Amino acid sequence: MALKILAKEMASLAYNFEKDLTDFTVVPIPVSKKREKTRGFNQVKIISEEIAKKFNLKIENSILARKKETDVQHKHGREERFKNLEEAFTANPKKVSGKKIVLVDDILTSGATFLEASKTLYKAGAKEVKCFALSKKIKAPNYKFQVPNNDQ
Helix, strand or coil: CHHHHHHHHHHHHHHHHCCCCCCEEEEECCCCHHHHHHHCCCHHHHHHHHHHHHHCCEECCCCEEECCCCCCHHHCCHHHHHHHHCCCEEECHHHHCCCEEEEEEEEECCCHHHHHHHHHHHHCCCCEEEEEEEEECCCCCCCCCCCCCCCC
């Protein structure tokens, strides 16, 4: 699967920047059951598995849960993304308290998902939260491109 290969390569690149994740637990951003069923797989789970392998970490899927179905983020502008995810997650304090967590998602655009999930984890007692995304959307500069005239 191409995603697994890409995730493995990205985990190797991440290792070059962040070698010491001692005592961290990998926690994937929970995907809604509806979206997972539509896709047929959970891409964040695959990415999380590769991160855990590379850093020799434990994955914990039951620390963070999605408590409400949210609209897909790509339909919304920046402000709406944050509103869409308000109180979307829940975390069990008994499982979170004192833990250091690597939170994993597939795409980072506005940061709304990571911020809301991190807030939830910290409220539940997480000691530290670091975030990893497979890709980041970069806002392209507003360039005007003119096609060269080769007729001259």
